[in-house]
Amino acid sequence: MLGACRGLDPTIFYPDRDDDADVAKQVCAECSVQQTCLDYALAQREKAGVWGGATERDRRRILRQRRRSA
Numbered sequence: 001m002l003g004a005c006r007g008l009d010p011t012i013f014y015p016d017r018d019d020d021a022d023v024a025k026q027v028c029a030e031c032s033v034q035q036t037c038l039d040y041a042l043a044q045r046e047k048a049g050v051w052g053g054a055t056e057r058d059r060r061r062i063l064r065q066r067r068r069s070a
């Protein structure tokens with residue numbers, strides 16, 4: 001998978017607080033594999049980091065919404 005994050009400092013994608021995830025989210029917004037990346041993280045229940053433009057908190061919210069509409 002050739003993500004836009006390739007070669008960047010990985011610490012950007014593991015911010016201490018969700019509120020500090022803006023830089024990572026901007027990179028993901030330009031990424032050609034954003035949806036694939038997010039789907040992977042959701043399927044794997046990834047606990048840490050920004051994946052597909054979503055923080056762990058964002059992913060929990062997405063999973064909650066999916067459960068509700070299922």
Ligand code: SF4
Binds near residue numbers: 004006013028032052
């Ligand atoms: S969407 Fe995934 S692959 Fe793309 S920049 Fe973000 S973390 Fe990297």
